[in-house]
Amino acid sequence: MQTQLIQIIRDKIRAHGPQPFAWFIQQALYHPAHGYYSSGRARIGRDGDYFTNVSVGPLFGRLLAAQFAQMWKRLGKIDNFILVEEGAHDGQFARDVLEAARRDAPDFFADLRYRIIEPFRVWQDRQRQTLGDFQEKVEWPNELAPFTGVHFSNELLDAMPINFRNKLVDLASDQFVFVDSPAEQITNQSQLDWIDKVAANLQRGFVLIIDYGFARNEFREVVQARAQHRHLDSPFEQIGDADITAHINWTDIAERAEAKGLRVAGFTDQHHFLTGIISDLVAPDSPRALQTLLHPEMLGRVFQVLLLNKDVDLAPPLAGFKFARDAQSLLNR
Ligand SMILES: C[S@@+](CC[C@H](N)C(=O)[O-])C[C@H]1O[C@@H](n2cnc3c(N)ncnc32)[C@H](O)[C@@H]1O
Incomplete structure (x- = not known):
């Protein structure tokens, strides 16, 4: 139990009155010394608190590597293609992608640079360990900087501090x-x-966001706290030892992106996204992992995929969106 953290939160509320939920989540997950993520306590996978696509195995990274290689082709096979990842956890996804690219697409691998944006030293150290084989390929700048290529995130937005509208x-x-x-x-x-x-x-290039949430018409405020593969009754349980996530509002994200000069180039669920990649680009090698990622009652319908782009011709669509329906209507626009 994180008694110091709980005391810090209590003291603030006693001194200053009720606080926004986003402030509470910021402390629970990202307090510099005691937060669930910032302390390095977060555990993902079988022995941890929850599963992600990445913890299913290397297949997810292999499928995404094929999609990134197609993006690189669409950008004219540029020789400084930057893949930016945020929320990279222990670096496993980056390693899966780099291993797959080196083996399956050496020309792409030669032009690829991997850039991880990681605010916490403890996670940067673990990423450096995981990525020891790829030292010359990976960089860790302090913050986002201009790039041409793709920005990728898996379950990043759901881990950001959000407010309840009325609480x-x-x-x-x-x-x-x-x-x-x-x-x-x-x-x-x-x-x-x-x-x-x-x-x-x-x-110039793409932003690919994988996460879970709702389009505007279906949106409702859903917050979940998870520890050791159990859903807790409230985000006030196991503070600092549990993950807290919120379903995202995809329409808000898409509209804000458009207001800032990006185009919505695709929106679909993970099932259709990965099926498109498999049908055009990769023959998958691990049937169990594939089933977990694709099955509508496992991860296939839990996750959605939003593709944004700037200054790239997207006809025909990328493999991951060949089976996607019209993005604007799915986003209630
Ligand atoms: C739910 S985990 C997902 C980890 C990994 N992408 C996966 O799928 O297994 C969310 C991660 O996002 C990180 N994170 C949250 N906000 C961030 C930010 N603003 N910049 C970079 N990382 C952030 C957290 O520290 C945590 O590692």
């Missing part, structure tokens, strides 16, 4: 509780700020 976090004796907020709040400012930054730094 604040308060204390009832020693227990954390939600109370009504006197004013409506912007729920996903952190995600909107993030897309602003990505749009400002993408010179």
